[in-house]
Amino acid sequence: MASYWCLGALLMTIWAVVADRTVQWGKMEEEERLTGRAETRRTVLEWVEVSFASTAFLILTIVSVLLTGTVLLRAFDAGLIYPGVKYYVDSNKYQIHVYCHGSKSRQRLPTVLFEGGYDPVEYELWQFAKDAVANGSITRYCFADRPGMAWSDAAPSPLSAGQATEALSEALAHAGETGPWVLVSTGVGSIYSRIFSSRHGEEIQGMLLVDPLHEDLLGRLANPGRGFSLFVEGLLAPLGLTQIPGALFRGRNKADRVWGQSSYQSAKFLFAKFQEHLVADSLTRRDILASRQIQYSDTPLAVISSGDRMRDDREWADKQEDLTKITRNLTQWDIVDGAPHEIWRTLEGRVMMEKRMRKLVHGFHVRDEE
Numbered sequence: 001m002a003s004y005w006c007l008g009a010l011l012m013t014i015w016a017v018v019a020d021r022t023v024q025w026g027k028m029e030e031e032e033r034l035t036g037r038a039e040t041r042r043t044v045l046e047w048v049e050v051s052f053a054s055t056a057f058l059i060l061t062i063v064s065v066l067l068t069g070t071v072l073l074r075a076f077d078a079g080l081i082y083p084g085v086k087y088y089v090d091s092n093k094y095q096i097h098v099y100c101h102g103s104k105s106r107q108r109l110p111t112v113l114f115e116g117g118y119d120p121v122e123y124e125l126w127q128f129a130k131d132a133v134a135n136g137s138i139t140r141y142c143f144a145d146r147p148g149m150a151w152s153d154a155a156p157s158p159l160s161a162g163q164a165t166e167a168l169s170e171a172l173a174h175a176g177e178t179g180p181w182v183l184v185s186t187g188v189g190s191i192y193s194r195i196f197s198s199r200h201g202e203e204i205q206g207m208l209l210v211d212p213l214h215e216d217l218l219g220r221l222a223n224p225g226r227g228f229s230l231f232v233e234g235l236l237a238p239l240g241l242t243q244i245p246g247a248l249f250r251g252r253n254k255a256d257r258v259w260g261q262s263s264y265q266s267a268k269f270l271f272a273k274f275q276e277h278l279v280a281d282s283l284t285r286r287d288i289l290a291s292r293q294i295q296y297s298d299t300p301l302a303v304i305s306s307g308d309r310m311r312d313d314r315e316w317a318d319k320q321e322d323l324t325k326i327t328r329n330l331t332q333w334d335i336v337d338g339a340p341h342e343i344w345r346t347l348e349g350r351v352m353m354e355k356r357m358r359k360l361v362h363g364f365h366v367r368d369e370e
Contacts, residue, residue, distance in 0.1 A: 010068075013060045020053060063239065070240035073247060073257065080254040082151040087174040089167045090155070096171035097151035102133050102140030109361055110180040110205045113196075114143040117187025117213075117342075120150040122259035124186060128344050128353070137358040142177055144168050146192070148272025150259040159275045162287030165195045179203035182360045184353075186210040187341065188221065188276075191288050194326065197299060198291035206300040206360030207327075210353060211309060211341050214319030215288040221280035230274040237267035297328045302356040304349070307337035332356055 084099030100111070112132075116124045121143040129141045146164050147155035155167065172178075180203050185193035190212030197204045213221075220226075242265045246252035256262040263269055276284070303324050310317040324333045334356070336349045343349035 010064050013057075013064050016057055016060060020057070066239040066241070066244065069244045070238055073240060073243055077254045077257050080258050085175065086151065086153075087171040089170040089174075094147065094153035094155050094167075096147065096153075096167055097145045098142065098171050098175045098177070099144075100140065100142040100175070100177060101129075102138070104140060108180070109139050110182045111177070112138050112141040112357065112361065113181045113183050113193075114141060115183065115185035115189035115193045115196075116143075116146075116149075117185070117189045118264075120145055120259045120263060122150055123261065123263065124342070125184070125344065128350060131350075132354055132357065135354065137354050138182075138361050142172070144171055145259075146272065148268050148275070150263065154268050154271050155275070157275050158279050158283060159272075160279045160283035160287055161191050161276075162195055162283070162290075165192055165199065165287075168192070168196065169199065180205045182206040182208070182357065184208045184210070184357055185212065186343075188213045190323075191215070191218075191284065194295070195287055195291045198295045201294075201296035201299070204296065204299050206302070206331075208302045208304070208353070208357050208360060209323060210304050210343050211306045212303065212320075212323055214316075214323055215285055215292070216319060217316070218280045218285050218288075221277055222282075223277075227274065227277045230270055230277055234267060234270040234274055237265065237270055292326060295326055299327045300329050300331050300360055301327045302331050302360060303333045304343055304352055304356065305333070305335045306339050306341050306343055307335050308340050310335055331359065 082097060082099075083101075084097060086095040086097045088094070089096050102111075104111075112129070114121050114125045114129055116122075122145075126143070129138075129143070132138045133141065145152035147153065147159060147167060155164070179200065181200070182205055183193040183197055185208075187210075190209045193207065193209070197207055243252070243257060243262060246256070246262050246265070252262045257266065301324070303320065305317075305320045310320060321333075324330050334352050336343055336346065336352055339346045339349040344353055
């Protein structure tokens with residue numbers, strides 16, 4: 001789509017230049033025929049028209065250059081080879097990227113299924129998952145990018161968390177991944193994991209929620225101000241106002257733009273977040289409330305909360321306590337002092353997450369080394 005925008009802008013620019021020069025040439029020729037010389041003086045109205053035409057031409061030129069730069073960046077980024085496989089879902093409407101790593105153990109230990117929060121799993125939890133396999137805490141993990149994030153295609157609207165979970169289930173089925181699962185999710189990703197858990201109850205051997213978002217706080221995602229900001233950013237995203245300078249002056253590479261620290265600047269990512277915003281307090285809220293009613297009550301549950309967030313946001317703290325009750329089998333609720341919402345960014349947070357995850361994967365005979 002961006003390539004069509006770029007081609008259209010280029011053609012409009014060429015047409016504007018040719019039309020302007022043709023009119024100017026014809027005017028000069030007629031003046032020379034009638035008066036013997038070309039008229040160089042202009043009226044105030046003519047100066048206004050010239051200024052407007054020059055400004056419009058300058059804007060079209062800048063837009064053409066920016067769109068061309070964005071298209072070149074996207075073409076360059078398309079060369080980044082993705083791990084795993086992309087599977088068509090929802091009657092072949094779009095593709096979901098799925099990646100699994102590790103070996104299936106003889107003891108039939110569960111596979112850890114990661115779900116990211118605001119950012120893609122690759123940026124938030126991929127390195128954590130790799131380290132957990134290297135440390136022997138888990139033997140295998142999988143993750144799938146939600147529609148519109150990282151290597152997954154954007155999905156048609158509207159897209160609720162329940163619909164995104166259905167797409168995940170279909171992609172995992174295509175991949176031949178049937179569990180059993182231990183679900184690890186962060187932030188808003190916990191909404192998706194909880195819906196997945198409720199729909200795959202017998203396959204779920206545990207859930208680890210890391211500073212999870214409560215359904216009663218979905219209104220924060222549906223805030224009109226946030227929606228307007230996402231809308232404006234999405235309109236401007238094809239111009240590459242942040243991505244192009246990032247690539248030229250800040251050393252941002254392909255991985256940064258596809259799934260890393262600059263991925264939030266892409267039009268596809270912004271569209272996904274705008275979709276999430278539109279239905280957060282309606283369709284998604286309905287999905288998560290229904291999931292709470294059918295959630296298996298004996299599923300082992302562990303919750304890790306941010307000490308900073310608990311201290312600064314009283315409502316968030318109250319809802320964290322409520323989330324410890326979504327099953328009747330709470331194994332542990334930890335509050336990591338000094339840790340931000342992204343708990344894994346602190347050493348104590350990473351250690352705590354790996355400890356709780358290991359216990360869920362290997363069972364409760366594993367000694368809890370405090």
